[in-house]
Amino acid sequence: MMAVGLQFFRLPPEEKEKLYSDEPAKKIRLSTSFNVRKETVHNWRDYLRLHCHPLEEFLPEWPSNPESFKEIVSEYCREVRRLGLQLLGMISLSLGLEEDYIEKALGEQEQHMAVNYYPQCPEPDLTYGLPKHTDPNALTILLQDPNVAGLQVLKDGDHWIAVNPRPNAFVVNLGDQLQALSNGAYKSVWHRAVVNAAQERMSVASFLCPCNSAVISPAAGLVGDGDAPVYRSYTYDEYYKKFWSRNLDQEHCLELFRSAQLQ
Numbered sequence: 001m002m003a004v005g006l007q008f009f010r011l012p013p014e015e016k017e018k019l020y021s022d023e024p025a026k027k028i029r030l031s032t033s034f035n036v037r038k039e040t041v042h043n044w045r046d047y048l049r050l051h052c053h054p055l056e057e058f059l060p061e062w063p064s065n066p067e068s069f070k071e072i073v074s075e076y077c078r079e080v081r082r083l084g085l086q087l088l089g090m091i092s093l094s095l096g097l098e099e100d101y102i103e104k105a106l107g108e109q110e111q112h113m114a115v116n117y118y119p120q121c122p123e124p125d126l127t128y129g130l131p132k133h134t135d136p137n138a139l140t141i142l143l144q145d146p147n148v149a150g151l152q153v154l155k156d157g158d159h160w161i162a163v164n165p166r167p168n169a170f171v172v173n174l175g176d177q178l179q180a181l182s183n184g185a186y187k188s189v190w191h192r193a194v195v196n197a198a199q200e201r202m203s204v205a206s207f208l209c210p211c212n213s214a215v216i217s218p219a220a221g222l223v224g225d226g227d228a229p230v231y232r233s234y235t236y237d238e239y240y241k242k243f244w245s246r247n248l249d250q251e252h253c254l255e256l257f258r259s260a261q262l263q
């Protein structure tokens with residue numbers, strides 16, 4: 001997966017330009033930074049963003065250069081989805097819910113992928129690959145460059161720790177929707193990617209996302225008995241639009257969805 005991703009970013013600019021777009025709603029696009037339409041300070045990142053489910057719907061539009069791209073990346077996407085759904089089952093159980101609770105609550109989940117490419121940066125102290133953010137979706141499965149560190153997570157709200165790559169391991173991030181569904185029991189982690197002067201870096205993030213019409217609210221089994229719902233109900237469509245209308249490093253987007261009683 002990493003190798004074919006890197007081959008893609010090594011293509012000549014004229015070839016890559018055909019896929020360039022800064023329109024967040026586009027389902028297949030090559031872009032840069034995070035949201036160049038909104039932000040005033042750009043980040044040191046290029047990324048290829050693909051919608052991946054249902055595969056048959058999107059595959060025809062995926063890059064056909066490098067030649068092996070579609071085959072390798074589609075197999076990767078299928079496997080990652082299987083893993084993600086298994087994890088959601090385990091997370092449901094860990095909350096004392098039915099194993100299929102979260103999967104049902106999220107509806108037929110979309111799956112998006114960001115193939116991130118962070119070039120060597122001559123002045124890494126002046127920028128980020130990705131600034132501090134939480135992922136807006138439900139669950140993120142991140143494959144890191146095995147040889148170059150860069151991911152950091154915020155611990156106890158006040159210091160950053162490096163999550164260095166481990167051979168053959170994924171990093172799993174819980175996103176905003178699992179924080180909401182679990183009524184805050186699971187936290188959507190603040191994380192960022194730093195860049196360095198010596199080496200380029202890659203990461204591949206696979207995002208499982210609720211279907212747009214899914215109504216997200218704290219699981220009924222987790223509220224009551226003195227535990228008020230921390231978040232109000234909303235559709236994922238509403239959440240996702242709000243997320244992309246903002247800058248990445250503002251306050252937690254979920255803060256805007258707190259229930260009225262608790263504000």
Ligand SMILES: O=C(O)CCC(=O)C(=O)O
Nearest residue numbers: 114116150151193203205
């Ligand atoms: O490059 C990384 O390690 C982090 C990527 C990430 O957080 C994202 O794509 O949302």
Ligand SMILES: [Fe+2]
Nearest residue numbers: 133134135191
């Ligand atoms: Fe992220």
